[in-house]
Amino acid sequence: MSLYPAFARPRDLGQAAEIMGSLSTGAMIIAGGQELMPSVNYGALMPEVYIDVGQIAALKGISEEAGAIQIGSFTVHRDVQNNDLIQSKLPLLSYAAAQIGGGMQVHNRGTIGGNIVAMHPLYDILPSLLALGAEVDVLSDVGEVRVALADLMKDARHGLGSESLLVRVHLKPMMPGAGWSYEKLKITAGGYGSANAAAIVTLDSSKITSLRVVVGAVSALPVDMSDTLSDCCGQAWSAHLAEEVEARSSAEIKEPLSDHQGDGEWRRAMAGVMARGAIEAAIKKAG
Amino acid sequence: MEDMLEDTVLVNLRVNGKLHELEIPAHKSLLDLLREDLNMTGTHMGCMTGHCGACTVSIDGRVAKSCITLAATLSRAKITTIEGLTEEDGTLSPIQQAFWDEAGFQCGYCAPGMLMCTAELLESNSDPSDSEIETALAGNLCRCTGYQSLKRAVKAAAVKAKEKAS
Structure with missing residues (x-):
């Protein structure tokens, strides 16, 4: 093991699962870095391997299928704020994403997946996602499972651990005429x-x-x-x-x-x- | 699996229009890359936690805090730093000139973040309101100006940018 951390760049979910399964707990997933990097800079976390998931197409994009909206975990807050589909069908989420702290810079790089797995008490997206009854797909070396976000949070200590990757968020559109805040x-x-x-x-x-x-x-x-x-x-x-x-x-x-x-x-x-x-x-x- | 791990990472970055190919350690932040490898010290190191905004640069047209951006994740990105705002002939850009005229900085430590965020704001909004300016600058801390001269500077910059465009 080198004194310095190594770097891995899986090209798809299969490679990501393989890498996560083969490495020790010192491996950490990096997406936008807005949660991980401050901890690294202050020495609170010292990853042995950074797993950069930025190349994985399956983690990106916002789409509507069979009456539900899917948001890839790599979607940045700014895109959650400005996406037409989210603005029209999930206005609460779009608004909550705009209230995230750290300014435009963090909105441009922080991802919805990172915000969820951080499970930080002061972050802004979880209350809205829970109110909306979000479900999430989680990938590990045993495959991809879909769980209610509320259940995932009951189990989790801090994040998902180094062996799992949040793939996407599923949300049902808000009912027409519903009020939100x-x-x-x-x-x-x-x-x-x-x-x-x-x-x-x-x-x-x-x-x-x-x-x-x-x-x-x-x-x-x-x-x-x-x-x-x-x-x-x-x-x-x-x-x-x-x-x-x-x-x-x-x-x-x-x-x-x-x-x-x-x-x-x-x-x-x-x-x-x-x-x-x-x-x-x-x-x-x-x- | 070991063959998927790299000890150093090759990145190609276009910084202020100039292409740089660098082999860097995986843990290097974009801030350290700019300041240590490229000697571009206009981007400032502040808090290292993403709170203060002094390290702000633009990555592919969107502002970001370079101290909490891992450089290895940025292959083939286009970066603009505070040095890149200046006009080609070396004169100040309309935004920089407006900050100069309106005393939009005192010690200047926060200036990279304030200027880069103003540049991004004015690209999509040529006449920002007070609250839009506050939102755009919310990721930057200034301990000198009390923010009032910053707001004036952004408004003056909007006017100058419009004059230049017309």
Whole structure:
């Protein structure tokens, strides 16, 4: 083994699986590098092999097939923001991708796959993907499997490990007339959020008929509030219901993060504020 | 499988129009390649975490932070650095001149990022609003100007770019 890391450039998924299966845990996949490189620069991670997946065509592109939208994991945030298909059928995702911190530079190179596998509590895409009920294809040396993103996250510690590669994301288009919102509490334009929430709401006249709410940036992983708040369905939004949603969402945060973005008690309180705000904003857009 | 691993990587990069063929170690960042191998020190090293934007360059027409870009992944890319903004005769470009006129920098450390992002913004938006400027510059930190003169500079640059185009 050389003192310096080696480099591998698989041309297709088959080669990628073969390389991943044959290397030790010191091998790391690199796509845009926006998650990996800061850790490398600070010595927190020292890959023995970089596996550059930028040449693999199967990881690229956005398409619609059989009523579902596929987004290749190598798709950069800027393309998620500006793609016509995503803008028209998944406006929540397009908007959330535009709220990612780090500025235009990071939007140009950071990928949706990298953002997912980082599973960083402060990143912006996971709450929306979970609210949208995303599924993902994961490749390892045993082949490609399709799993619900929510299930993948329950299993994962940090990322997928060095033996798996996220291939693509599957999403069903949002229902016509659904209202949506992504609210992010942040201090600076390009910064991380201290709490955020993605919401999708459908209404029948003024009554809520379906509700998806996921709160992020307040605990180690985003928290799906949809079941907790399911009894909002059948009710019209009111000041009373809003207060109840806020209190119950805050109570769902069992182990709040306490870091430079704010202390735990405040984060828990803000979880409720963001959930309430996201639902309110989504209801305004529904129709 | 060992035959698929390279200890060094051959990259062909067109930097500010000039082609460079380099054999580099796999772990080299684009920032280090520009500063150490090509002696182009206009691109600044700041935080090394992707927060400050001082290392910004354009890769295939899109701005990126070179400190968190692995050079080995960029074979056959076209890179424009701050040095590449200058006109062919060595005079300042309209954007650079606008930053000069409006004091769009003080110490100048953040200037590469501010200028490269402004150049990309003005390519698609000839008359940006305050909020569009804020979004475009959000990936760059400036500790001197308080950002007001930067906004003025971008607006002045938009006017100059339009004058030049007409």
